[in-house]
Amino acid sequence: MNTITDSAVFERIRQDIADNSVVLYMKGTPIFPQCGFSAAVVQILTHLGVKFKGIDILQDPELRQGIKEFSSWPTIPQLYVKGEFVGGCDIVREMFETGELSEALSSRGIDVRA
Template sequence: MVDPNVAERIKQDLSGSDVVLYMKGTPVFPQCGFSAAVVQVLSHVGVKFKGINILEDPGLRQGLKDFSNWPTFPQLYVKGELVGGCDIVREMYENGELQQLLADKGIATGANA
């Protein structure tokens, strides 16, 4: 069960930005290879995103696992929907699905971001 305060914070995070990455560390200083890989993919695509460091808040870290029913980090959300973690994001990027998802959701990428 997600703590109501944590659930509210997650909802605010997700409604405040089109693309949110819950990660270990920050986009400038990722603290795990998986988080770094997703930051790199998002940078290649050229999409603006909000990075949230889950290492700073154990309650948020556990709350996200319960909220998303996804046990690992990073977790990428687009327009409030969980896309997945590192392997899924990397695979989607490599086969063009990530770029298509962003386009379908009306999110600017590349030179348009």
């Protein structure tokens, strides 16, 4: 990738995470996830009643690579809350199981189903 593309992709990512309180970069869509890890995070967010924007990285090879460079995180899915990178599937699942995810979302003003 060249720096012009990088900056355009990074700008788009910054815009998405600025415009939406909760963003999930994933394979597929929230309705039709294309991998088990993406499906697991969608299921957790849905269980918590969290409204989020799902962004399908499979539709855009530049975004698929760009989001990994943006976050310095090698895998998809990636969850962002209020512009801050939370983690991938394993981290989100672990945080959900300990109750830490609900607390993190609530403390940032995101409505969570009890």
